[in-house]
């Protein structure tokens with residue numbers, strides 16, 4: 001029997017979009033803020049505002065610890081990874097700069113870059129990954145020009161779950177004085193990350209995926225050694241600091257954090273981040289678990305489902321994101337049947353990553369995507385494989 005984890009008893013495999021369920025401590029933390037604290041942090045001197053500020057600071061500290069950052073003030077909260085990537089990309093690149101990215105990127109990276117290129121502000125090189133989605137650092141090295149300002153790539157693919165050799169790519173950036181911006185939307189909370197050792201200058205993360213925070217959370221993290229004044233703010237406005245001045249504060253985090261923060265969300269993100277950091281075996285064990293589930297699913301489906309066609313690896317460490325198809329059916333048909341008849345939630349299509357699907361050869365239809373979380377298990381995968389087998393044999397209920 002499947003474990004009935006939610007009232008509807010669904011199997012949730014759409015964790016690469018956003019994770020569900022969240023650990024109970026996350027909902028409790030949100031509720032605690034909503035019912036007991038409620039105030040605006042950093043704006044007033046009363047007890048409730050001070051307490052709200054304390055939660056935000058603890059969340060900064062927890063995220064800093066997660067990425068090996070020494071100064072928590074270098075954690076800038078945003079509403080998602082997209083906002084953080086826009087902040088980094090639009091904040092760093094200037095007229096005449098050259099930027100390098102890859103064919104595996106999410107639209108949250110490709111679109112701001114493409115927009116800047118279209119307006120004639122920057123020139124852009126898109127490095128082609130191989131069929132499995134992996135980038136060759138040497139190709140990146142060769143693309144560097146005298147005016148290359150930044151390299152922007154994702155740490156882990158939201159399409160196939162592969163993990164890029166970021167430490168090596170970061171080393172190339174350091175050797176060439178190029179800013180290294182890494183999209184960790186899919187890796188934060190799954191793959192161990194050390195912002196310094198991995199040679200990252202600016203890191204973007206999503207709070208609502210593998211950190212198990214609520215939707216509407218994310219952030220931009222600036223390495224301790226990186227001169228943050230090289231990033232122009234995207235937003236200007238009230239920060240609760242230097243209220244007598246009409247100039248935007250030039251210290252952190254206020255330079256980049258105008259407007260009231262999502263404190264309810266950050267309360268949950270703090271709980272989620274602490275839950276992950278102190279979980280048995282740490283992040284290393286989470287990566288093992290995800291890799292194990294990915295391998296188990298692929299091997300079992302390849303054995304039992306005749307027309308199963310997979311684009312993710314069963315061999316390499318991965319974030320537990322599997323792209324696949326059943327050759328006889330459209331991906332939307334299968335996703336609908338999985339949801340309606342088997343209670344299995346997954347995502348189909350292009351996953352906001354058209355270039356990645358071109359790279360793995362699945363454009364324009366895209367694929368189905370299962371994204372496993374720490375709460376998924378082999379029993380659920382067995383059920384899903386049986387469901388796919390029945391669909392493939394035309395025997396669905």
Ligand SMILES: Cc1ncc(COP(=O)(O)O)c(C=O)c1O
Nearest residue numbers: 080081082106108154158185206
């Ligand atoms: C690799 C990657 N980058 C960026 C994003 C954008 O994240 P968010 O939805 O938090 O803006 C996603 C979302 O799926 C993603 O998978």
